[in-house]
Amino acid sequence: MSRFEILLPYYGDVALMQDAVRSVLAQDGDDWRLTVVDDGHEPGVPEWFEALADPRVRYYRNERNLGVTGNFNRCVELAEYEYLVLMGCDDLMHPNYLRVVRAAAVREPRAAMIQPGVRVIGSDGLPYDTLVDRTKRKLYSPKDHGPALLGGEELAAGLLRGNWLYFPSICWRTEAVKRFGFRVDLTVIQDLALVMDLLVAGETLAVTPEVCFSYRRHADSESSATAYTGHRFEEAKRFFRETADRLDRLGWRQAAKISRLHLSSRLHALTLLPAAVKYAGRLGATAMLRHATR
Template sequence: MNLKNGIDLFKQYGLHDFTLRFMEWFDTKKRDRYYQNNIEKFLPGEDELNEQRKVKFEYAPLVSIVVPAYETAPVFLRQLVDSVLEQTYSNLELCIADGSNTTIVKDTLNEYKDERISYIKLSKNDGISNNTNEGFDNAKGEYIALLDHDDLLTPNALYEMVKELNAHDKIPDMVYSDEDKIVADTGKLINPAFKPDLNEEFLRHTNYICHFLMFSRELLDKVGGLNQEFDGAQDFEFVLRCNGAGADIKHVPKILYHWRIHPDSTAANPNSKLYAFENGNKAIKKYLTEIGEDGTPALTKDLGFYKIDYDLKGDYSVTVLANDEKQINEMKKKQREMSNLHIEYKVVKGQLSKEMEAVKTEYVVVADNDAIPMTDNWVEELLKYCQWKHVGITGVKCLNKNKKIESCGLNYDSNATVSSLFYHLPSIFRGYCHRADGPQNVMGVSLKLVMFRTNVIKEVGGINEKFSFPYRDLDVCFKIDEAGYDVILNTDVHVKLADNLNYNDEKSQKEFKKVWEDKLKKENKYYNANLVQSNGKFMFK
């Protein structure tokens, strides 16, 4: 963080938020040092690359890597071309669509004699989307991959992507990977982004998919090319459009792309291209309208991350199951009256499962005895996510007396060790890749305070009260996931707890592991295989 960027951020965030952001920046630097000191754990060695060169895939499509170039510095362009030509998967073509006013790009490419390089000189510089679309038109591949004109691929990038295509009975329409950033011309690698598998709700709030992106020609023909109206966020709008069209999207949890940052790049200084984020806002609005889940997205202080105020239309009925009248009174204070929202508060006098069976409303809220909402209109805010038919349960961010996180989504490992994501992080922290600050799909949420779609919780057989926290909580979330519904964490709703949570219950853990042994063997699709699974702190392996 240089002085100018620091001053800009201070103006943008104010003293309090800037102080917290500086603390998070310091944590990022610690992560970077670990990443740089252990880079061999995350990138392939020469022996592995040599083995990849020998592999013959059953399905080995021609992959066209499309690069819209504009006055690209020769040193960066040479590095890009070298990174493509050195791929361990060789059935590729590099399609350069050059919108430059000078011959700088062409002159640099003339240094290469590789027939896999395809160059077209555009009649004019018509913007990133139209320039890229001309590259698409010139590409011959069954699959197309996007590469920015000064970025780099790791040598195993295409190998891993094609390997993913071959790993499924139905060949995926689109594949994306993890990425990091390369600092100018220093070769220094920083900020690895270890991403979740397709995370519908998180994607609506930020283009976490970004690089490296590869998709089929068939999908491109189906949905159309990039849309110039969204220049700067054209790839975001494209991914949202593909997702809305039902594309089968897969994720390779490996660093395959180095995104170059320098003072004028969006990666280093988001304010340098504010229009890009405004177009991202437009892209989200368009997507929500097209899928019929209307809402109003808005930019946040953290450019590239958006808030969505989903519309509540029609009438809603909610039963809130609470511990006593005192808790109910506290809950009522934080929820305004609405003509289209009927809330029935009930004290649970017997078994929770029996009380839930008797619920007749569309939605039911379960609240433990020490859970008090801190967020205004909390029922309304939970409804905004739980109203959609693909959602089964919506959870919240639970905080302790010191306003630190006790639960913000649940993580687990193959031994059924369960932990909270971002455990004991200050509530205002944004967390790794903003995962503590953005509504998202998760595999589990704490039942300290949640909203269910009533038909869903009844369909999956309710809450198994033989388990204690956190296994009771993860069990019902697993059942909801298995039934095909989403588990949503709404990080905008905060709940205060009187006591700290105890994540250790050996008896429940043993029984839970027996019930869910097969599911526990699989990686948490909303975490990442490069992260330590036994806790939720997003620590690099």
């Protein structure tokens, strides 16, 4: 019986997507299926999937571009099995990925989310360490490095203090994700919003430390002027304030206070200030300072 729906919302680099697909095809067992939802128009992609002729792979191309959040929700609509993974189209599963999450699902069958161990890589596929990832490891992630089951206000507060999860590597219980879906008014922080919905609903996160997934960061993305317009931080600020009000009503006072402060998000804006000056000039610098200080 198939249990794992591996979903690949795709847009962009063809070669990296093909590597991601090959990493899924290297998984063992017969309890999984790969579903690729193409939100782009790169030539040759449908033909490449047709040539795979692999019954474990489904391929769809959207008639119109749905955008990131829209394509996430389209993927969730197509999920039919007990668990799903919304894998990044440039990330890589290690051959042991499903073995790790299978074991975690057996150990914690009621968990709505499973976060396995992750290695961060760069555009070239080599290990890539950034300030963001060092901060996740040293300040925000759980200090107990063994398997654990987390939830409630304590986990909500920890993630609002600093989101140490790697969204594309998470294995989700499909029923729980379908219950909420991704907020269509969010384009950057929709993953954390879904996690908050689940925690407020009483769901839990299973953490297992064994590394089985490579999450790709692209250094060149930092040079995009659009990253410094302030849009993503305005969205984040709105989310944190709304979440603070929600948690106050729930009685999670400490988590609400942390969300209202959203210190890690503001500090992140400060770390981007030099690049904002370089790539977006005064507009970028103003956007970073506005988020960091207000």
